[in-house]
Amino acid sequence: MADFKGKKAVVTGATRGIGKAITQSLLAGGADVVGVYGANKEAADQLQQECSSFEGCLSLQQLDVSDYEAVAAFFAEVEERYDTMDILVNNAGVRRDAVVAMMKEEDWHRVIDVNLTGGFNMSKCVLPLMLKQKYGRIVFITSPMGHLGFAGQANYAASKAGQVGLMKSLSKEVGKRKITVNCVSPGFIATDFIHDLNESQVKEYKKMVPQRRFGTPQEVADAVLFLAGDNASYINGAVLEVTGGL
Secondary structure, eight states: OOOOTTOEEEEESTTSHHHHHHHHHHHHTTOEEEEEESSOHHHHHHHHHHTGGGTTTEEEEEOOTTOHHHHHHHHHHHHHHHSSOOEEEEOOOOOOOBOGGGOOHHHHHHHHIIIIIHHHHHHHHHHHHHHHHTOEEEEEEOOTHHHHOOTTBHHHHHHHHHHHHHHHHHHHHHGGGTEEEEEEEEOSBSSGGGTTOOHHHHHHHHHHSTTSSOBOHHHHHHHHHHHHSGGGTTOOSOEEEESTTO
C-alpha cells in the first residue's frame, strides 16, 4: 500500500467505477480526498457510507467540471480549507455515441466539454495551489480510443486524444516546479461505463484483448496511485496503458 499520509487529493468522477476505486485507494493510503461527482447523488451517498471508517478524510461535492466559473469557485473553497493541493486525478468522463453523420451537435460538444475542457479547467485551477508548494501530481484518465478510434465514438476519441496533447504540453510547462503530469489509459474495464454493451459485443471485445478479459477498476487505481506517489518523481509526460495488451 502506497503511503499518502498528509497528502491532499481531488478526484473527479469519484463516486463510481474507476474513480471510486481511486478514491478508496487514496483514502486507504492515508490521503484526504475531495471527491467530485456530476449528478448521481445516490452513488455519492453510497460511497460516503462505504467510506465511513475514513471519517473526516473524504468530502464529496457535486460539480460540473465543464463550467469554468464553478470550477474556479470550487478551488477557492479547496484553498481556503487546505491551502495547497498535492494530487489531481482528472477522471470525469461521459460517452454519447453515434456515427458522425448522425451525431447531434450537442452530443459532440458535451463529450468534449466534460472530458477535455473539464480536464483543462480542473488543471488550470489546481495549479496555483501546487505551484505554491512547488509540488504536485496531475493524472488524466484517457483511453486507447484516442489513438485507435472506434466507429460511433468520434467525439469520445477526439476528447481522449486531446487529453494526451494537453497532458504533454502541460507536463513541459510545470515540470521544473516538481509537478508531474501524466495519463493512465485504461482499456476495457468492467464498470457501468460499458454497461450498454450487449453480450456479443462483450465477447468480441474480449477477443481483442490478449489476456481475454476486461480489467478491474482496482487495476487502474493501482496505476494511478503509482504515478501520484513519490516513487514516480521522474515520470512526466507519459501515458501508462492498462489495457491487457490491447
